[in-house]
Amino acid sequence: MEAGGRVSWMKYGPVVSLFVVLLAFWFRSPQNAVLDDRLDTVLSSLLRAEGKVGVNNVARPKVAVGFGGCVDLIVDGVSLLNKIGLPPTDQPLHHDYIENEVQLAQSFAYFFAPGAAAERFMLNDTLFSELVEASRDLPGNRWAVGGNAPVMAGRMATEGCDLLLGGSFSPDFIDVLSQHITVAGNIVEEPDIHLILEYPSGASWGNYTSRRANRYIVHSDDHNPYLDSMAEFAKKLKDFDPDLLVVGGLQMMDNFPFQSGERDALLSRLADLLSSSSPQIGVHFEMASFVEESIMEDLLHYVIPYADSLGMNEQELPNLLSLLKGSNITVLSDPNPRVATVLDQMREVYRIINQRSKDASAESDTNGAKAKPLTRLHVHTLAFQAMIVTRGSQWKNTMSATAKASLTANRHVCGSNDIDPSKARLIMDDSFSVSRQEGSQRIPLQETRPVSCWDEEDYEICVAPVLVCTEVYQTAGGGDNISAAGLVLQI
Numbered sequence: 001m002e003a004g005g006r007v008s009w010m011k012y013g014p015v016v017s018l019f020v021v022l023l024a025f026w027f028r029s030p031q032n033a034v035l036d037d038r039l040d041t042v043l044s045s046l047l048r049a050e051g052k053v054g055v056n057n058v059a060r061p062k063v064a065v066g067f068g069g070c071v072d073l074i075v076d077g078v079s080l081l082n083k084i085g086l087p088p089t090d091q092p093l094h095h096d097y098i099e100n101e102v103q104l105a106q107s108f109a110y111f112f113a114p115g116a117a118a119e120r121f122m123l124n125d126t127l128f129s130e131l132v133e134a135s136r137d138l139p140g141n142r143w144a145v146g147g148n149a150p151v152m153a154g155r156m157a158t159e160g161c162d163l164l165l166g167g168s169f170s171p172d173f174i175d176v177l178s179q180h181i182t183v184a185g186n187i188v189e190e191p192d193i194h195l196i197l198e199y200p201s202g203a204s205w206g207n208y209t210s211r212r213a214n215r216y217i218v219h220s221d222d223h224n225p226y227l228d229s230m231a232e233f234a235k236k237l238k239d240f241d242p243d244l245l246v247v248g249g250l251q252m253m254d255n256f257p258f259q260s261g262e263r264d265a266l267l268s269r270l271a272d273l274l275s276s277s278s279p280q281i282g283v284h285f286e287m288a289s290f291v292e293e294s295i296m297e298d299l300l301h302y303v304i305p306y307a308d309s310l311g312m313n314e315q316e317l318p319n320l321l322s323l324l325k326g327s328n329i330t331v332l333s334d335p336n337p338r339v340a341t342v343l344d345q346m347r348e349v350y351r352i353i354n355q356r357s358k359d360a361s362a363e364s365d366t367n368g369a370k371a372k373p374l375t376r377l378h379v380h381t382l383a384f385q386a387m388i389v390t391r392g393s394q395w396k397n398t399m400s401a402t403a404k405a406s407l408t409a410n411r412h413v414c415g416s417n418d419i420d421p422s423k424a425r426l427i428m429d430d431s432f433s434v435s436r437q438e439g440s441q442r443i444p445l446q447e448t449r450p451v452s453c454w455d456e457e458d459y460e461i462c463v464a465p466v467l468v469c470t471e472v473y474q475t476a477g478g479g480d481n482i483s484a485a486g487l488v489l490q491i
């Protein structure tokens, strides 16, 4: 009986397979098939848009990037908290900096549930060391080169640029950097470590479930807050003669216990460096998670006036705007904002900064330091990339740069250069409104031309959907990779 049974199965095998295949087709809803086709078309169209222009590989563009860097220790956030036996708190709370375990639990819970990116200084060395020790032998942990400046430099080196990187690193750290990166700074024995608590979408910690994948970062730096590579960097800058100067990593100064007047002096030196660079050299400033109001005020005074270009995420944009409008900083904003909301905020930031720059030039044309107009604003969100670029400014290829930024978002988060459409999802709507103002135009998302660009006032706006990665490898460093990838096509 048994043998006969097997024979008949073998005989009917092909028929059964065919039946299974048909069944699969039957169950694959037409809606899913349409979605898959749509995703494939968006992907191939984005790749085409990205490939329209290349980086000049013969005369490699030269980019100087500061400041600092660290070694990232990347772990699963919930596993780490469980390992150190930190119970979920019933009180999610915002803290400017972290002093003890209870504050860590409250602060983590505050950002974990909405899935918002956050980064906090840990004032308690003992607790920080304990967390690092616990992370060292946590299964699945990873070490990586971290910090805004090294990550942006790394991405730009990969894309075909030569780099001058301002930071004080250990010899081991320098060894793993690309050969196209020259370091300007001091040699230090122990690099600063940043602890990256990653979590996927839908992760749970106690009663909390994360609404999207993201990370919570804690650091307790000794070197980075002092921008101690700045003097070396400034010295080498002239000979290096860059096409673009990029500044990031200043959030390491946020809530750091400086002596009085110390931070001011550092930022004032940075302002001198930026304002004394040749006006033809574009300056890009990459924002980050700032919570200390006074340092944000300092940025408005010492850094932003000398930047031609700004890069930031959906949390940092409303924070900056709120401050520009004279209100308090915003600690937590919608992690999945609509296109119209983001564009309105971008227009306002662009308008206010340019107004301030005009006012400043009118006032102080006698004594040196000229404020520059803002000519480029790039906002990266989970669902889409958006750029505002002044018409006739030095920034080229905005459409392709927006496409490249969007593709880089998927590549980084999925951890693979080749984009697999089966691990991607479009979460941007089928069409978006260009503003929240009533009667605003709606722009349909066209699969064959996914990057929408149009003119307004004195600038062009481009918006590209992101093929959101569904199998997250890493979110930390995403903004830096994305911003850097967008910049390389625009120099």
Ligand SMILES: *[C@@H]1O[C@H](CO)[C@@H](O)[C@H](O)[C@H]1NC(C)=O
Binding pocket: 088, 089, 090, 091, 206, 207
């Ligand atoms: C989790 O939720 C339950 C029921 O809503 C509640 O009794 C409990 O106190 C909560 N625990 C925490 C840690 O918030």
Ligand SMILES: *[C@@H]1O[C@H](CO)[C@@H](O)[C@H](O)[C@H]1NC(C)=O
Binding pocket: 099, 100, 101, 124, 126, 127, 130
């Ligand atoms: C710092 O952390 C350690 C270890 O968690 C803790 O014992 C100590 O009380 C903390 N210090 C402060 C000032 O909270």
Ligand SMILES: *[C@@H]1O[C@H](CO)[C@@H](O)[C@H](O)[C@H]1NC(C)=O
Binding pocket: 328
């Ligand atoms: C805004 O900041 C001021 C000064 O730090 C503070 O007193 C006030 O409570 C804050 N307002 C809000 C709404 O957070």
Ligand SMILES: CC(=O)N[C@H]1CO[C@H](CO)[C@@H](O)[C@@H]1O
Binding pocket: 145, 150, 151, 152, 153, 154, 155, 411, 412, 413, 415, 416, 417, 477, 481
């Ligand atoms: C996907 C991707 O390219 N991610 C990169 C982001 O930047 C760091 C530093 O340059 C790289 O190591 C990652 O591979």
